[in-house]
Amino acid sequence: MSALVLATHGLQKRFGGIAATQNVSLALARGERRALIGPNGAGKTTLVNLLTGMLTPSSGTIELDGDDITPLPPHQRARRGLVRTFQITQLFDTLTPLETIALVIAERDRVGSRLWRPLVANAGDTDEAAQLLATLHLGDALRQRAAILPYGKRRLLEIAIALAAKPHVLLLDEPLAGVPASESREILDTLAALPQDVTVLLIEHDMDVVFRFATRISVLVNGALMVEGAPEEIARDPQVRAVYLGEARYA
Amino acid sequence: MESLPTRKAIEPARIRAWEIVVWLIALAMWFVAPKYAPLLNEIAILALFAVSLDLILGYSGIVSLGHAAFFGTGTYVAALFAKHVIPDPIVGLLAAVAVSTLLGFLTSALVLRGTDLTRLMVTLGVALILYELANRFDNITGGADGLQGVVTGPLFGTFAFDLGGRVAYLYSLTILFVLFMLARRIINAPFGYGLRAIRDNPRRAAAIGIPVNRRLIAVYTLAAAYAGTAGALLAQTTNFASLDALDFHRSADVLLALVLGGVGWLYGGILGTVAFKLMHDFISALTPQYWQFWIGLVFVVLMVAGRDRLSAGMRRLLRIGPTRTGTER
Numbered sequence: 349m350s351a352l353v354l355a356t357h358g359l360q361k362r363f364g365g366i367a368a369t370q371n372v373s374l375a376l377a378r379g380e381r382r383a384l385i386g387p388n389g390a391g392k393t394t395l396v397n398l399l400t401g402m403l404t405p406s407s408g409t410i411e412l413d414g415d416d417i418t419p420l421p422p423h424q425r426a427r428r429g430l431v432r433t434f435q436i437t438q439l440f441d442t443l444t445p446l447e448t449i450a451l452v453i454a455e456r457d458r459v460g461s462r463l464w465r466p467l468v469a470n471a472g473d474t475d476e477a478a479q480l481l482a483t484l485h486l487g488d489a490l491r492q493r494a495a496i497l498p499y500g501k502r503r504l505l506e507i508a509i510a511l512a513a514k515p516h517v518l519l520l521d522e523p524l525a526g527v528p529a530s531e532s533r534e535i536l537d538t539l540a541a542l543p544q545d546v547t548v549l550l551i552e553h554d555m556d557v558v559f560r561f562a563t564r565i566s567v568l569v570n571g572a573l574m575v576e577g578a579p580e581e582i583a584r585d586p587q588v589r590a591v592y593l594g595e596a597r598y599a
Numbered sequence: 600m601e602s603l604p605t606r607k608a609i610e611p612a613r614i615r616a617w618e619i620v621v622w623l624i625a626l627a628m629w630f631v632a633p634k635y636a637p638l639l640n641e642i643a644i645l646a647l648f649a650v651s652l653d654l655i656l657g658y659s660g661i662v663s664l665g666h667a668a669f670f671g672t673g674t675y676v677a678a679l680f681a682k683h684v685i686p687d688p689i690v691g692l693l694a695a696v697a698v699s700t701l702l703g704f705l706t707s708a709l710v711l712r713g714t715d716l717t718r719l720m721v722t723l724g725v726a727l728i729l730y731e732l733a734n735r736f737d738n739i740t741g742g743a744d745g746l747q748g749v750v751t752g753p754l755f756g757t758f759a760f761d762l763g764g765r766v767a768y769l770y771s772l773t774i775l776f777v778l779f780m781l782a783r784r785i786i787n788a789p790f791g792y793g794l795r796a797i798r799d800n801p802r803r804a805a806a807i808g809i810p811v812n813r814r815l816i817a818v819y820t821l822a823a824a825y826a827g828t829a830g831a832l833l834a835q836t837t838n839f840a841s842l843d844a845l846d847f848h849r850s851a852d853v854l855l856a857l858v859l860g861g862v863g864w865l866y867g868g869i870l871g872t873v874a875f876k877l878m879h880d881f882i883s884a885l886t887p888q889y890w891q892f893w894i895g896l897v898f899v900v901l902m903v904a905g906r907d908r909l910s911a912g913m914r915r916l917l918r919i920g921p922t923r924t925g926t927e928r
Contacts, residue, residue: 400806426808438803440796442863451796454789455808461817466612466787513807 351414353378353547354399354430354517359408361391361398361571368394369405370572376517376547383550383562385582387591391571392551393435396519399549400432401425412517427458429516433523435551437506441495445486445505448494449477452512477512484508485534503527507535517547524554536561559583567591612787621866622776629768636764642876643771644832648849649857649868650779651825656854657863658786659818660798661710664719664850665726668706669823671845672699673830675733675740678749678840686752688760688770688835695831696824703823707816723850730845745841749834760836767836774832775869778825783865785821794818795863855898 354376361369368391376382384392397403399410401422409418412430420428440448450467453476454460468474481487484504489497494505507523520539524532536557542548552558558565558579565582567574569591575582582588628639648670655661677695685691709721733740740746753759760766785791796804797811805811834840843849852875860871878897883890 402802402806422802422805423808423810426806432806434803434806438800438806440799440803442795442799443792447792448796451789451792452807455793460789460793460809461814462789463785464788466784467789467792468612468787509803509807 351378352376352411353380353413354549355411356399357409357411359395359398359410360406361394361403362406368571369398370570372408372568372571372573374566374573376549378547379545381548381550381561381563383552383558383565384568385552385555385558385565386568386574390568392568393521394571395568396432396521396549396551399425399519400430426513429514430519431510431513431515431517432519433506433510433521435521435525437502439494439502439505439509442493444489444491444493445481445497445508446474446477446490448505449481449508449512450474452509453477456513480508480512481505483534483538484511485531499526500528500531504531504535507538511538511542515546518542518549520548520550520552522551522553524552524557618866621869625772625776629765629772633763633765636768638876638880640764640768640771640836641833642872643768643775644829644836645853645856645876646869646872647771647775647778647832648826648829648853649860649872650775650782650865651822651829651868652853652857653862653865653868654782654786654818654822654825656857657867658791658798659794659815661815661819662715662718663710663722664847664854665722665724666822666826666853667845667847667849668722668726668729669699669703669826670830670833670849670853671726671729671733671842672702673827673832674834674840674844675746675830676827677831677834678746678838679739681751681835681838682746682749686750687756688751688754691751691835692774692828692831695834696827699827699830700820700824703820703827704816706823707819710819711812711815723847726845726847726850730842730847733842733845740840740842743842745839745843747839749838749840751835751838760838764836771832771836774828778828779865779869782825786865790814790817855894858898859901 352375354374356372356374359369359372360367372395384395386392394403398405401420405418409416411417412425412428417425417428443451447468451460454462454467478487478490481490484507486501486504486508489501494502497505503526510518510520523535523539527535539548539561550558550561562579564576565579566576567582567588574591575585575588577585625643628635632639648666651669652663652666655663673695676698677691680691680694684694706725709725710718713721734742737743751760754766754770758766786794793804793809793814796809797814801811830844833844856871856875857868858871859874860869861867878894879890882893886893
């Protein structure tokens with residue numbers, strides 16, 4: 349079944365007189381690797397905020413697995429497997445990576461409201477967390493508070509949080525922003541190793557990454573979808589070249 | 600922040616030697632300082648109150664200037680229950696907890712949203728309202744004179760509360776110990792980590808599927824139950840309830856004591872209360888009328904110099920408590 353996993357219908361978001369998102373209708377199939385590109389200020393992050401419920405659309409609807417999720421709050425969307433990363437790292441600063449990931453796993457497994465059993469009791473309980481953190485080069489920082497981690501490690505933890513949730517749809521908002529080259533390799537490998545049925549929407553400025561990762565690309569300009577297609581088509585598209593590559597030259 | 604950044608934190612759920620020492624000292628005081636039983640009893644009660652505040656302030660980031668609302672509710676319910684229903688302390692305690700829990704649940708919606716300022720004002724407002732209600736309905740509460748003629752029955756029908764306050768201290772200490780250990784369990788469980796996650800970053804907490812509002816309602820209600828218990832203990836061990844239990848100074852004092860001991864660290868409530876009480880007694884013995892001047896000065900220095908830095912240094916000296924410092928907000 350090539351059912352649509354995530355779809356938007358005529359999504360609009362206005363901030364006063366500014367239309368940040370204009371009539372966006374997007375459809376992602378199961379297991380699709382979609383990139384969302386566009387110049388700065390095109391409204392990419394706004395779209396992610398709308399999809400995850402951090403913003404309420406002015407009009408339009410969002411469907412996840414055929415259900416209208418437009419009225420659902422963020423945590424319920426996350427519980428349905430719609431998970432995001434943040435462009436600006438959002439961590440729990442007083443928690444360690446091990447505690448953070450153990451918490452994400454507990455919430456994913458619906459035991460987050462348990463009152464009695466310790467979250468981090470012994471190594472056995474947190475095997476999954478420790479393993480995931482090790483694959484993302486955080487194995488030597490398991491018990492350091494997130495606040496004191498260096499920037500690169502904080503970015504990796506940001507990604508680890510999303511992966512620990514075992515998403516069904518993963519929205520990556522510039523996951524490589526500011527990550528040193530050595531570590532961006534790790535992130536890309538981890539993303540490439542995601543199960544085939546995970547649907548991914550990737551926002552990224554690095555065109556090499558976009559063309560390597562995505563099977564389809566959507567181009568967002570001034571809050572509206574300008575064009576959508578296979579990477580080759582997008583690369584050839586004169587409109588895209590004018591708007592996107594033109595901007596890149598001056599950036 | 601000068602903590603010990605590279606030193607590995609010990610798994611927090613394990614009970615450490617110094618914790619046992621703290622509780623043994625508390626128990627030993629019953630034997631070695633019988634004369635001070637009333638003071639110790641008061642400290643145990645206020646420590647429980649501070650632990651209650653720590654659950655919402657330290658762990659969940661909900662600031663409150665009206666936590667006495669729940670404390671005072673517990674006090675009045677326990678006193679009225681003993682006077683008009685049955686004098687048994689355990690049943691009275693449960694009744695007081697039930698009412699303060701309900702009050703916590705009903706008012707929790709008011710602190711879900713908004714900034715620290717709105718939360719401060721709303722909690723302050725709720726406590727003021729209760730204070731005036733208790734003042735106004737003096738036919739029930741005794742108003743400004745306090746509720747007289749409360750007699751708490753013997754514990755388990757056997758151990759009568761003596762004038763020396765020794766039964767009282769043991770009673771309060773036991774309740775403090777049980778509720779403290781329960782709170783300790785809770786904050787090391789997923790629920791407790793979820794609270795810290797909400798405190799640190801509510802947006803991210805919601806993004807990993809944490810129902811932020813529901814969790815805040817739960818912890819606010821729990822804290823109200825704890826505060827109500829503390830208030831009830833006060834009424835039962837003093838056979839008295841007065842407007843003082845709902846007064847603003849109660850909300851302020853418990854906040855000062857908790858900050859003194861350290862927020863987001865359950866023992867901070869106990870140690871802070873001990874320190875605050877000793878400081879209070881020491882300074883007011885030296886200068887009865889002006890003790891607030893010195894307490895005020897201590898807190899100004901504390902906040903300016905940074906509570907974290909001072910207490911981290913102190914903990915390093917004593918080698919107790921978390922090696923990680925508290926929140927950085």
